Amino acid sequence: MIYLRFGFRLLRRIVSGVFIFLFLYFTAAVVLMHTPSHTGFKESPGGIPIYVLSNGVHADLVFPARHETMNWTTIVSPAHVLRPDTAFQYVAMGWGDKGFYLNTPTWADLKTSTAMNAAFWLSTSAMHVTWRKAAPIPGAKCRRVVISAEQYKRLCAFVLQTFERDSTNSTMHIHAKPYGYTDAFYEAKGRYNLFKTCNVWAGNALRDAGINTGLWTPLDESVFHFLPEPPAPANSIR
DSSP, X not given: OXXXXXXXXXXXXXXXXXXXXXXXXXXXXXXXXXXXXXXXXXOXXXXXXXXXXXXXXXEEEEEXXXXXSOBGGGTSOGGGSSSOOTTOOEEEEEEEEHHHHHXXXXXXXXXXXXXXXXXXXXXXXXXXXXXXXXXXXXXXXXXXXXXOHHHHHHHHHHHHTTBOBOTTSOBOEEOXXXXXXXXXXXXXXXXXXXXXXXXXXXXXXXXXXXXXXXXXXXXHHHHHTTSOOOOOOGGGOO
């Protein structure tokens, strides 16, 4: 009986601890999401458009595939996808947990072991690269931001340093099954965890380039919070 009572007390403490942790985590996420990092940021007319695109959970950064400042085809090859195409004009990039990327093509495939490894620093990371023929359309899950050439250089530099390199300084393509016909995976630096999520990476990249985001962005909506709102549809203007 003593052991049973001890077990119940221990279980209550564990459950209470989990709820307290989740409360503090999401409170911090909300507070820091609403705390701007670059209040003086303004878009640069005539500058370089980049996009922040979410699938509802995970935010990617979308770049022009070829630009005088950065030609991404020299860093990540379109030839690595199942259906290469010379018409690719944009490339989307996102950082995340390698095990999650490679073993969870859909939420139905998510395993407890994969989630635990991702949450507690137990897995390596990868870059997910998706080629696009056209720019994404701004909307509820996409923001278009026009930035200066200097800001674009800083943003590209942040993304570049995320890629793991081989002895020839080349990015390292992961030979794994992609999600579709136009995406591929690459080895990356760092370890994913509850405090450094894929969205934190995207927010850090934007913040490093001088673009206004919250101080901590663990969720996709926190990456979007300070980014320019898309224009309203013409039929909604009265």
